Every structure is written in C-alpha cells, then in structure tokens.
Amino acid sequence: MPKQILLANIHQSNLQQIDNYLAVGGYESVSKALKTMSPDGVMEEVKKSGLRGRGGAGFPTGLKWSFLDRKSNKPRYLVCNADESEPGTFKDRYLMEYNPHLFIEGLIVSSYALGANTCYVYIRGEYWYLIEILERAIAQAHQKGFLGKNILQSDYDLQIYIHPGAGAYICGEETALLESLEGKRGNPRIKPPFPAVVGLYGCPTVVNNVESLASVPWIVNNGGEAYSQIGIGRSTGTKLISACGNINRPGVYEIELGLSVEKFIYSDEYCGGIKNGKKLKACVPGGSSVPILPANLICKTAKGEDRLMTYESLADGGFATGSMLGSGGFIVFDEDQCVVRNTWNFTRFYHHESCGQCSPCREGTGWMEKVLHNIEYGHGSMDDIDLLWDIQRKIEGNTICPLGDAAAWPVAAAIRHFRHEFEWHITNPQEATRPNAVYRGNQLLLA
Numbered sequence: 001m002p003k004q005i006l007l008a009n010i011h012q013s014n015l016q017q018i019d020n021y022l023a024v025g026g027y028e029s030v031s032k033a034l035k036t037m038s039p040d041g042v043m044e045e046v047k048k049s050g051l052r053g054r055g056g057a058g059f060p061t062g063l064k065w066s067f068l069d070r071k072s073n074k075p076r077y078l079v080c081n082a083d084e085s086e087p088g089t090f091k092d093r094y095l096m097e098y099n100p101h102l103f104i105e106g107l108i109v110s111s112y113a114l115g116a117n118t119c120y121v122y123i124r125g126e127y128w129y130l131i132e133i134l135e136r137a138i139a140q141a142h143q144k145g146f147l148g149k150n151i152l153q154s155d156y157d158l159q160i161y162i163h164p165g166a167g168a169y170i171c172g173e174e175t176a177l178l179e180s181l182e183g184k185r186g187n188p189r190i191k192p193p194f195p196a197v198v199g200l201y202g203c204p205t206v207v208n209n210v211e212s213l214a215s216v217p218w219i220v221n222n223g224g225e226a227y228s229q230i231g232i233g234r235s236t237g238t239k240l241i242s243a244c245g246n247i248n249r250p251g252v253y254e255i256e257l258g259l260s261v262e263k264f265i266y267s268d269e270y271c272g273g274i275k276n277g278k279k280l281k282a283c284v285p286g287g288s289s290v291p292i293l294p295a296n297l298i299c300k301t302a303k304g305e306d307r308l309m310t311y312e313s314l315a316d317g318g319f320a321t322g323s324m325l326g327s328g329g330f331i332v333f334d335e336d337q338c339v340v341r342n343t344w345n346f347t348r349f350y351h352h353e354s355c356g357q358c359s360p361c362r363e364g365t366g367w368m369e370k371v372l373h374n375i376e377y378g379h380g381s382m383d384d385i386d387l388l389w390d391i392q393r394k395i396e397g398n399t400i401c402p403l404g405d406a407a408a409w410p411v412a413a414a415i416r417h418f419r420h421e422f423e424w425h426i427t428n429p430q431e432a433t434r435p436n437a438v439y440r441g442n443q444l445l446l447a
C-alpha cells in the first residue's frame with residue numbers, strides 16, 4: 001500500500017466531524033508546534049522536507065516562506081489558493097471535501113510558522129458545497145480551541161476567512177488572486193515586487209496551494225527529514241493526481257512521487273488501463289497548461305528510460321520530448337481522440353480566460369482559437385500550421401503572467417508531436433466535423 005499522507009483514513013470515518021478527525025490523531029501538529037516549536041523551527045522542518053508547491057510551479061515551499069519580509073512591522077498574511085480552475089485538475093476539492101480538518105490544521109501550523117494572525121482561503125466560487133463544509137469545520141475548530149484567541153492557551157491568535165471567487169480562472173494566478181481578494185478586478189500584477197514583500201493590502205504575504213499546506217501537519221509531526229525520504233531526489237513526498245479521460249478508473253489518487261507512469265496508467269490500483277481495450281494515444285500529465293505527450297513518450301523518455309511521476313522525469317527532454325507534472329491533472333486520450341479538436345478546445349478556454357492586459361495574450365489566444373477552429377472545421381490551409389506556430393512563439397515569455405505561456409505550450413506541443421493530424425484535417429476537409437462555419441478575421445461566417 002503506498003504511503004498515504006493526505007488521504008489517510010478518509011475511507012474509515014466521516015472526517016468532516018472534528019471528533020472523528022481527533023480520534024485518528026488530528027490536530028496533533030498544532031499542539032506540537034505551539035507547545036514545543038518556534039515558528040522558525042516549523043519553517044526549518046518544511047525546508048528540510050523538500051516539499052514543493054503543489055499548485056503547478058513546484059517552487060520549494062520552505063524557501064518561499066523564508067522570503068517573507070520579517071523586518072516589516074505590517075501584518076503578515078497567509079493566503080491559500082483554492083481556486084482550482086485548471087481543466088483536468090480536481091484534487092484540491094477532493095481533499096477539502098474528504099479531509100477538511102487536515103486542511104484547516106495545515107493552515108493553522110503554516111500561519112504559525114509565518115507569524116500570520118489572519119489567513120484567507122480564496123476558493124473557487126463553484127465549490128459552494130465546500131464552502132459550507134469548510135465553514136462548519138472552522139466553527140468546530142474554534143469550539144475545540146484550535147482557532148481564535150490564545151490557541152491552546154498559547155499567546156498565538158488566528159482567524160481563517162473563506163472568500164469565494166466569482167468564476168475567473170485568472171484569479172488562480174497568485175497576484176490576480178490578491179487583487180480579487182482586495183475587491184478589485186482580478187488582473188495579475190507585474191512582479192517584482194513579489195507577494196512575500198508586497199502582497200495582500202501591501203503587506204508581506206505567502207500564497208500557497210491547498211495540497212501544499214495540507215502536507216505541513218505530517219511534516220511537523222514526523223519531521224522534515226522523514227518526509228524527504230518519501231519520493232525520489234528533489235521530488236519528495238506524495239502528490240495528489242486527478243486522473244481523467246479514457247481510462248477505466250478515473251479519480252483522485254495519492255501517489256508517492258517516483259511511481260512509474262506506466263504503473264500509474266495501467267495498474268488496477270490507479271487508472272486501470274485504457275477504456276474499452278483501446279490504445280493509448282496521448283497524455284497531458286499536469287493539467288491543460290502543460291505540453292501533450294504522444295504515446296511513445298509517455299511511459300519512456302526519449303533516452304528509453306522509464307518515465308516517472310516526478311517533476312524531473314516528466315520534464316526530461318525539455319519541451320522537445322518532455323512535459324511537466326504541473327498541478328497533477330492527468331488527462332489520458334485513447335486512439336479515437338482528435339488532438340486538433342482538443343487543442344482548439346483548450347485554446348478556446350485560454351482565450352475566454354485571458355484578462356486582456358497584455359496584447360500577445362489577449363490577441364494571440366483569440367487568433368489561435370480562430371485558426372484552430374478553421375482547421376478543425378475543414379477550412380484550414382497548410383500555411384495555418386506555420387501561422388499557429390508563429391503566434392504561439394510570440395506569446396510565450398512575452399506576457400505579464402504565465403497564462404500566456406499556458407496557452408502557447410499546448411499549441412506548440414500539439415504541432416510538434418501531431419503535425420500529421422493538422423495536415424490530415426486540411427487535406428481531408430470533407431471529413432471535418434461540421435464544415436459550415438469559418439472565421440474570416442474576427443467574423444464567423446456560415447457557408
């Protein structure tokens with residue numbers, strides 16, 4: 001049985017009830033940290049653990065915490081990013097639903113380490129049922145003395161507030177999130193300054209993902225060293241993977257980092273293989289923003305080594321032959337799926353979600369969407385493939401926030417690995433899905 005840190009006990013009892021959670025050792029890290037450890041001591045353990053941010057970028061959590069401006073006499077904030085809007089990613093909602101107190105416990109010990117007396121959870125607005133679960137869990141934690149003033153008779157105070165978003169993917173980007181939390185339009189900020197110095201209301205702020213923070217209680221209880229022993233190399237600990245697409249067992253799995261991709265896809269413990277006995281065609285291993293990999297590069301790297309579920313192995317080969325672990329949204333495509341249609345669908349999403357501040361992203365995502373639409377619907381030309389390549393190149397690295405890159409990478413990878421599918425759509429327009437609509441400039445014409 002693989003190590004369970006985040007989903008341990010979830011099938012045994014209703015962990016939404018604090019008494020059930022306490023019965024399996026819940027909130028022990030709060031008592032341990034507040035009674036026996038200094039805030040810096042907690043931070044040291046998180047550094048030692050090698051825990052990396054689970055929101056997508058994989059930045060080391062302890063290092064991020066150490067950037068927090070400690071000399072400032074302004075209040076410090078911990079903001080938890082529970083926006084989870086990346087297509088294919090649905091692991092944070094599972095964790096918050098089935099183990100809400102572990103999440104709250106993580107917020108408490110992390111806030112203590114950072115010296116924050118206020119913590120905000122910015123949660124995706126569509127997760128309304130989760131807001132109710134979390135509000136109930138927070139009320140129970142207050143009743144038991146884990147939240148509020150003088151927690152467990154210490155001199156440490158903490159309040160947690162849940163703040164629902166209004167349905168914008170861009171508000172998952174940490175600085176857009178802070179703008180939105182301040183009541184403004186969710187436009188990403190230009191960095192530097194980084195939130196650790198100028199964050200929420202101009203104060204030092206750490207923004208972390210739900211899963212990152214929920215990993216902290218185990219680290220406090222067992223030590224950073226013990227956590228660093230799980231996983232491989234710089235990919236330490238466990239990771240939640242939300243698996244979907246043409247697989248027999250879609251769902252959320254907690255894996256030890258270092259598991260082979262082949263085992264993850266084919267073993268009955270995880271995805272259970274490809275549905276209806278079909279062949280594997282492609283995989284997007286880390287949410288819609290990361291490059292798609294063709295079947296021959298999913299389970300093996302270009303060097304012929306086993307591909308592992310780690311930050312390093314999934315990226316092996318760079319973008320030429322690799323991808324990214326990202327947020328852990330693992331999307332599997334069987335042989336019948338159309339890569340052009342999927343790329344158009346993802347690009348439509350990024351165009352819709354672009355905040356519009358930078359022209360390469362605002363104009364480029366819309367342009368790519370239209371060109372992809374034309375190809376998919378049988379109105380494309382061979383030049384369109386080069387045009388798409390050119391547009392994505394001009395977006396990547398030229399924008400305020402990574403949404404631009406997130407829109408460019410899937411297009412680049414689809415052309416790199418599946419150019420023949422684009423060409424097939426162009427040379428076989430009669431086979432296209434619905435060949436009666438075409439974009440000319442900004443106008444959608446019906447033939």
Ligand SMILES: Cc1cc2nc3c(=O)[nH]c(=O)nc-3n(C[C@H](O)[C@H](O)[C@H](O)COP(=O)(O)O)c2cc1C
Pocket residue numbers: 052053054055056057058059061064081082083084085086169170171172173174175207208209210212213401402403406
């Ligand atoms: C467009 C966009 C959307 C994002 N959405 C999320 C999200 O829903 N949840 C999340 O944790 N991080 C998201 N991120 C990453 C955050 O900006 C940030 O890196 C993360 O919350 C930091 O937490 P971590 O270090 O614990 O991973 C997004 C980034 C971008 C550019």
Ligand code: SF4
Pocket residue numbers: 170187188353354355356357358359361362399400401402403404
């Ligand atoms: S890259 Fe796109 S989403 Fe990000 S700031 Fe620029 S326009 Fe807005």
